[in-house]
Amino acid sequence: MNPNNTETNPPSAAEAAPAAAPLTDATHDPALRSWVASANVPGADFPIQNLPLGRFRPPADEGPGHADGADTLRVGVAIGDQVLDLKLAAQQCPWPEEIYPLLAPLAAGDLAAFMALGRPAWRALRAALSAALAEGSDQGPFLELCLRPRAGLRMAMPCTVRDYTDFYVGIHHATNIGRLLRPDNPLLPNYKWVPIGYHGRASSVGLGGPVRRPHGQQRPNPEAPPVYGPCQRLDYEMELALWVGVGNELGRPVPIEKAEEHLFGVSLLNDWSARDLQAWEYQPLGPFLAKSFATSVSPWVVSFEALAPFRRPLLRPGGDPAPLPYLHSAANHSHGSFSMTLEVWLQTAAMRSAGQGPVRLSQANAAEAAYWTPAQLLAHHTSNGCNLATGDLFGTGTLSGPGPGQGGSLMELSQGGREALQLPVGEQRRYLHDGDTVILRAFCEAPGAVRIGLGQLSGTVLPA
Amino acid sequence: MNPNNTETNPPSAAEAAPAAAPLTDATHDPALRSWVASANVPGADFPIQNLPLGRFRPPADEGPGHADGADTLRVGVAIGDQVLDLKLAAQQCPWPEEIYPLLAPLAAGDLAAFMALGRPAWRALRAALSAALAEGSDQGPFLELCLRPRAGLRMAMPCTVRDYTDFYVGIHHATNIGRLLRPDNPLLPNYKWVPIGYHGRASSVGLGGPVRRPHGQQRPNPEAPPVYGPCQRLDYEMELALWVGVGNELGRPVPIEKAEEHLFGVSLLNDWSARDLQAWEYQPLGPFLAKSFATSVSPWVVSFEALAPFRRPLLRPGGDPAPLPYLHSAANHSHGSFSMTLEVWLQTAAMRSAGQGPVRLSQANAAEAAYWTPAQLLAHHTSNGCNLATGDLFGTGTLSGPGPGQGGSLMELSQGGREALQLPVGEQRRYLHDGDTVILRAFCEAPGAVRIGLGQLSGTVLPA
Numbered sequence: 006m007n008p009n010n011t012e013t014n015p016p017s018a019a020e021a022a023p024a025a026a027p028l029t030d031a032t033h034d035p036a037l038r039s040w041v042a043s044a045n046v047p048g049a050d051f052p053i054q055n056l057p058l059g060r061f062r063p064p065a066d067e068g069p070g071h072a073d074g075a076d077t078l079r080v081g082v083a084i085g086d087q088v089l090d091l092k093l094a095a096q097q098c099p100w101p102e103e104i105y106p107l108l109a110p111l112a113a114g115d116l117a118a119f120m121a122l123g124r125p126a127w128r129a130l131r132a133a134l135s136a137a138l139a140e141g142s143d144q145g146p147f148l149e150l151c152l153r154p155r156a157g158l159r160m161a162m163p164c165t166v167r168d169y170t171d172f173y174v175g176i177h178h179a180t181n182i183g184r185l186l187r188p189d190n191p192l193l194p195n196y197k198w199v200p201i202g203y204h205g206r207a208s209s210v211g212l213g214g215p216v217r218r219p220h221g222q223q224r225p226n227p228e229a230p231p232v233y234g235p236c237q238r239l240d241y242e243m244e245l246a247l248w249v250g251v252g253n254e255l256g257r258p259v260p261i262e263k264a265e266e267h268l269f270g271v272s273l274l275n276d277w278s279a280r281d282l283q284a285w286e287y288q289p290l291g292p293f294l295a296k297s298f299a300t301s302v303s304p305w306v307v308s309f310e311a312l313a314p315f316r317r318p319l320l321r322p323g324g325d326p327a328p329l330p331y332l333h334s335a336a337n338h339s340h341g342s343f344s345m346t347l348e349v350w351l352q353t354a355a356m357r358s359a360g361q362g363p364v365r366l367s368q369a370n371a372a373e374a375a376y377w378t379p380a381q382l383l384a385h386h387t388s389n390g391c392n393l394a395t396g397d398l399f400g401t402g403t404l405s406g407p408g409p410g411q412g413g414s415l416m417e418l419s420q421g422g423r424e425a426l427q428l429p430v431g432e433q434r435r436y437l438h439d440g441d442t443v444i445l446r447a448f449c450e451a452p453g454a455v456r457i458g459l460g461q462l463s464g465t466v467l468p469a
Numbered sequence: 470m471n472p473n474n475t476e477t478n479p480p481s482a483a484e485a486a487p488a489a490a491p492l493t494d495a496t497h498d499p500a501l502r503s504w505v506a507s508a509n510v511p512g513a514d515f516p517i518q519n520l521p522l523g524r525f526r527p528p529a530d531e532g533p534g535h536a537d538g539a540d541t542l543r544v545g546v547a548i549g550d551q552v553l554d555l556k557l558a559a560q561q562c563p564w565p566e567e568i569y570p571l572l573a574p575l576a577a578g579d580l581a582a583f584m585a586l587g588r589p590a591w592r593a594l595r596a597a598l599s600a601a602l603a604e605g606s607d608q609g610p611f612l613e614l615c616l617r618p619r620a621g622l623r624m625a626m627p628c629t630v631r632d633y634t635d636f637y638v639g640i641h642h643a644t645n646i647g648r649l650l651r652p653d654n655p656l657l658p659n660y661k662w663v664p665i666g667y668h669g670r671a672s673s674v675g676l677g678g679p680v681r682r683p684h685g686q687q688r689p690n691p692e693a694p695p696v697y698g699p700c701q702r703l704d705y706e707m708e709l710a711l712w713v714g715v716g717n718e719l720g721r722p723v724p725i726e727k728a729e730e731h732l733f734g735v736s737l738l739n740d741w742s743a744r745d746l747q748a749w750e751y752q753p754l755g756p757f758l759a760k761s762f763a764t765s766v767s768p769w770v771v772s773f774e775a776l777a778p779f780r781r782p783l784l785r786p787g788g789d790p791a792p793l794p795y796l797h798s799a800a801n802h803s804h805g806s807f808s809m810t811l812e813v814w815l816q817t818a819a820m821r822s823a824g825q826g827p828v829r830l831s832q833a834n835a836a837e838a839a840y841w842t843p844a845q846l847l848a849h850h851t852s853n854g855c856n857l858a859t860g861d862l863f864g865t866g867t868l869s870g871p872g873p874g875q876g877g878s879l880m881e882l883s884q885g886g887r888e889a890l891q892l893p894v895g896e897q898r899r900y901l902h903d904g905d906t907v908i909l910r911a912f913c914e915a916p917g918a919v920r921i922g923l924g925q926l927s928g929t930v931l932p933a
Contacts, residue, residue: 168672173754183753193752198695199686203754204668204761208632208856209719217720219853222663222793231662233795233852255673255763256681282853288657289647290637290667291755294853297668299719329686331697388697389683389746391761392672 028313028340032056032135035455039138040145041152043085050448050458051083056134057270057305057460058082060116060161061153063090078114078161083305083460084138087152098147104133116306117164120250120269121395127250127269131310160304163248163272164396166210169300170386171244171276172202173402176320176376177369178413181405185421197325200332200377200385202402206297210398212304213275213462218439218469219298221282231285235469238280238422239437242403243349243413243445245371245459246274246302247379249397256390261334264380265341267393270306273445273462274400277301280416280436302398303445303462309379314454316340317372331388332381341378345371345449345459347404349413351428354440359430363444366418366426369406371447374413439468492777492804496520496599499919503602504609505616507549514912514922515547520598521734521769521924522546524580524625525617527554542578542625547769547924548602551616562611568597580770581628584714584733585859591714591733595774624768627712627736628860630674633764634850635708635740636666637866640784640840641833642877645869649885661789664796664841664849666866670761674862676768677739677926682903682933683762685746695749699933702744702886703901706867707813707877707909709835709923710738710766711843713861720854725798728844729805731857734770737909737926738864741765744880744900766862767909767926773843778918780804781836795852796845805842809835809913809923811868813877815892818904823894827908830890831877833870835911838877903932 031037032054038045039053051057060078081088095105095112107130110118119126137144173179176196183191195201218239224231250269253259259267276296283295319328319341327333334341347370350363377385382399403413412418415436418426425433437443442465448458495501496518502509503517515521524542545552559569559576571594574582583590601608637643640660647655659665682703688695714733717723723731740760747759783792783805791797798805811834814827841849846863867877876882879900882890889897901907906929912922 168670169668170757171754195688195695195749195752198688199750201750201754202757204633204670204757206632206668206855207671208858208861209854211719217854220722221853222849224659224662230790231659231793233793255675258684279853285659286663286665287753287755288659289751289755290635290665291751291753293634293666293668294850294855297855298853326694329695329697385686386758389685389743389758389762390681391670391758394672397672 028316032131032310033314033454035453037135038140039084040140040142041085041087041138043087046085048456049085050460051085052455052457053084053135053138054455055307055311055457056082056084056131057307057311058116058163059304059306060114060163061088061158062161080111080114080116081153082134083155086155088155088158089138089148090151090153093151094148097151098137098144101133104130117396120164120248123251124266127308128310131308160212162212163304163306166207166398167394167396169205169207169210169398170202171205171400171402172200172377172382174200174375174377174382175402175404175413177374177407177411178403178405178417181412181417197376198329200382202382202386203291205300205400209297210300210302213301213464215467216277216299216301216464217467219279219282220469221279221294222285223281224285225281236279236281239466240278240280240415241349241437241443242276242278243347243367244274244276244403245401245447246272247382247399247401248272248306249393249399250395252394253387253392255392258390259384259387261332261337261380261384264383265309267383268309268379270308271312271459272306273303273447273459275301275443275445275462275464276400276403278414301462301464303460305460307457307459311457312343312449315343315345315449315451315457317342317344319378320372320376328381332384337378337380341380342372342375343449344451345447347371347374347413348446350444350446351434352442352444353428353432353438355430355432356428361429363442364429367410367412369404369411369413371404373406374404375401437466439466441466492780496595496774497778497918499917501599502604503548504604504606505549505551505602507551510549512920513549514924515549516919516921517548517599517602518919519771519775519921520546520548520595521771521775522580522627523768523770524578524627525552525622526625544575544578544580545617546598547619550619552619552622553602553612554615554617557615558612561615562601562608565597568594581859584628584712587715588730591772592774595772624676626676627768627770630671630862631858631860633669633671633674633862634666635669635864635866636664636841636846638664638839638841638846639866639868639877641838641871641875642867642869642881645876645881661840662793664846666846666850667755669764669864673761674764674766677765677928679931680741680763680765680928681931683743683746684933685743685758686749687745688749689745700743700745703930704742704744704879705813705901705907706740706742707811707831708738708740708867709865709911710736711846711863711865712736712770713857713863714859716858717851717856719856722854723848723851725796725801725844725848728847729773731847732773732843734772735776735923736770737767737911737923739765739907739909739926739928740864740867742878765926765928767924769924771921771923775921776807776913779807779809779913779915779921781806781808783842784836784840792845796848801842801844805844806836806839807913808915809911811835811838811877812910814908814910815898816906816908817892817896817902819894819896820892825893827906828893830882831875833868833875833877835868837870838868839865901930903930905930
């Protein structure tokens, strides 16, 4: 048996490493500008300091061999309002010799194969892309021919989702939900010790777009038998997606010091939730059909490298227990978290008809919301020997801030449906109506750093 | 909203279809004998009425192209103590013209592709195999050359597990476990309405063999902080595995009348469980690391066709609510369940040293144990539109009988660890020790039918 950690205070300041500065390199230089002009517009999601990867289907009119099908998928890099097509870029542009092996899987449309290569490869490609897309690059004239307007592209999933795990790192979310059920004791005793999570359904994870309101069993009247019918309390959950790049063997836990090396990057995730199905089904084994009808992710995967300027200390308020040793490292403690603004926007069908743009429902910051870091999630997940694989997906769980207007779900914003939200054209919402469009956005800002965005994730509710 | 079913009595006898007889055909004829002599031995698991499919690796000494790797896997049919190699059988034996397209994926080692073909294909192959392996078949002389001794074969997983779902259909198990937590009210109010289930971990599902005792977070002393260390309360769970053959589109629930058409067959499943990890982690989102270190299945998939003579009415004691309409069909009510004897055996390291064979810990019958049928599980799983795919795996949940000595887990047999089981060589068990070998067996017997077995699933606990 391993030694028992009985500390209740955070590790001393002496143990904590210096803050995020050493994580950054020339690719983060805020003075760096791209020859893709739209990447230099202040407030853009995809400046040259970001360089997220994603997959898309090339237009069908590009000739034979371009019909729909997995073999036609391309990998691209988002840059400003353009996408650099890495198949074309590998063919039509000279690259440093050592970059060709990294480009090969990407040119073949196989992002998963690149994800499996690990952080040194990811960093090397990032550096090469940064140099190639920078103002004054010799590669510019070649790569200009490899750009596609981002607006017109049909995006695809970054890779096949192998196993999907949804965590529960949002301590304010857990408190808000717990308070609805147990007003005097909202947080369960395990919460500050265990990064709570559960296995999710991989098959129904997809990109944004329409989401069909599910049917399901529910018991609206506790004095009457349950019924099967359309969900009456459909909700969203604002989460981040973490993509596993490098797996581990069954029976080989990944130590916390190495855990982040296995994580390829971050997207947005909407964990659509049928609250009435969930309330009736979830005891004693957890959420099941309340979640498995749809989970949406955004198509661009932002690397941990791009997020380096925004790293923050682990959230661990004074008096909270220190993480057990298998969940603690000095680096994780000093900059395991990151500062990221998270926003949820809503546009109803009536708002669309009235020409009214989306309204913001909530805003929170990931560093204030998440009690556990990505590295802790991965270390915990493998701590029993569970094997992860390339393409595994983690959801963080709903990321809500501590204050009003910071809840990452309608269940929180409406106090379990008791208080309706007022919308611009005279409507109210407790839960989602058919035709409602939910838009998640996330971006990082910090003094001396260029803003980095995850893009957005938009989904519209279709009738049951 | 669909009409609300408020019946509390089972459907009338008039509604119930006739019993299992029409399900059977010439392939079930108890007089049918095989030219493979060992298949005719009374009590064999794999008589000619069974014909389960599985995958194996051919011996490495069969020449070039036979090195390890997925492309070398073969599909075979277990018959007595032999296995018919379907790659050889497709090459070296004449078959009816219409069978070749069905044999093609099997000859290529791709059982999943055959599973995706659906019940008419499965039935047609079964009929062809039954005729070819029957005494007096013209194909016998060809197929004799395609047999391999089963004892020497290295088996492989039937297919890649896509999503894995574990249900909780064992009502006596749910009652037994519930009683340990809530003596006055063991069954939760949703149990008789909802086929409770949760998403499981697909990556750690494998065949039987050694299983490493996991480490994990646990709180043995509720007055002290939790610790991370080797599991102290390791358990097995006796379950059946159901393999999905034919999937469904996202958003398209499968009606109960069609549900069984999607299910390819049945294996044994051991849902290894770390009870101390589970007790500490499972609130509020269900089991996670307590399960994901290992799940074992047996390699031979027995078809629903082979089980036809053993079909039984749905278990629904008088006074229990009728299933909601989306979970009810006349056929499911009359023969949705099946009678199958389930046994758990244990051999400790000390027993092995003393030359003492395994001792039986429990015996139960699936028809008495399972409150929900395979068809109900599949209909429920898709009732929210969740998409299933070929290779999805369902665990039934622990199948325990109502009486003493019928618990399908040590947690039940030892009353939550309070009462030790006495073993033959003077040992006791509350939970599993290192070196313990757990053996699951299941077989069907009925008057006028030949015994059908699932084989066995054996796993030995390795030290943490």
